[in-house]
Amino acid sequence: MSADTSTTKFRHNTADNQVSHHTKLDNSFYCIKSMQWLLVIGIIVLLYSSLVGLLNILFPEKHLDWDNINTDVLNFPETFTWGVATAAHQIEGHNVNNWTQFEDRENKESSGSACDHWNRWQDDHNLLVELGVSSYRFSIEWSRIEPNQGDWNEDAIQVYSDMIDSLISKGIEPMITLHHFSHPIWFEEKGGFYQQQNISYFVDYCSRIFPYFSDRVNKWCTVNEPDVFSIMGYHMGMFPPGLRSPLKAIRVMKNVMVAHGEVYHRLKHLNPNSYVGLAKNVTIFDPYRRWNLLHWLTTFALNYIWNGAIISALSRGKMYGKSVTKVKNSADFIGLNYYTHVLTSPFLPQTTEIDLPSRSHETVTEFGYPMYAEGLERATKWLNKLAIPIEITENGVADGEDSLRPTHLKRHLWVIADLIAKGVDIRSYYHWSLMDNFEWAEGYSMRFGLYHVDYENQQRTLRNSGKTYQQIISRHNK
């Protein structure tokens, strides 16, 4: 071998060695790099799952094993008040208000004669007696009492006054709601609760109508569901005025709460012994996918907008970062309207016409949302922060066939009895509703009644669930 050749070979070898050395270095560099990435990904996964795990522990979605619970055993204190609830526009018929205006304008099913309760209320009071309830929650219609601004209809007031007398003579305590979604057209045309300066019209109306009845009526709900009223009307566009603006909805909700606060103080000033509160719809929002942080974030946002903001207004005088000082402590009781929980994701449908998601083991009601009695307990956790008595001002189910209502009723009552046994101050239960009625955006398609209503001839027939409720009441009213 010549010296030249060997030198070349050596050079080659050295070069090869260098290449392989570099390759090795590169390989280990990439190895370290990818290990670093793996580590970073590992840490992210660990943090994500710990956070999600923590959220799951802190905010469990409680589900009871109903197959192993005997809902026939219900123990309520003797002092517990049994009732049913209705609202003027849903049963009276032939109102002229923001709703009838909306029904016409949007070509919605017209409320028309509804249950013709305005002409049949005496008979309907007999249905209350048949059920055996000791209290009845109903609303008085502002548009009947003050159809034009300042124009006070004494005849309509007399009818409500007669209704109150009739209830009392039957041993049924009235609970009056002053605003249950409907109001006069003149008020709507001034901008309704969207305009802060309009709040005084409502406050004046309440202060003026209250003395007509306050000698006989002790329980008052200022407003019904500020949350549903504002979000359905101003964000989801399904209630009047049919707008779709989340910011407007928030503004209206705040104004309605301010109105509630003002009315509360006026009524308490007029009669310090009266028992005044509002009906709050508590819908529980749960993440649809419990491992998805985006679903959790949406859940927190919705829970705050829907529930937290109102509770904060009542407990701290603060709502959406604004001060609402007169709302603080402005309730002798909190009315709970409880129906369901909503499984939440950022893609939640913005209309009620689409079926909402539900868990596979849950029964879906005709309204499209699940039956979830466990949520009633969770709802009271929100309300307990207020440390005032809870009145269940609404709870029920749309069930035309009455196949679900008996179970629905018993499960919810079981949860309430259990809560009372655990020391929660729940004083009453008002079933929604006495009879089928006009279900707002859903018209007459949803039937919530303990009595079936045949709208052709206005005949009322007690459903099996009505009989179940009747029996439960009579067992407790011995």
Ligand code: GCO
């Ligand atoms: C509401 C109202 C009632 C309804 C009931 C059934 O919650 O919208 O208070 O007027 O009819 O809740 O949906």
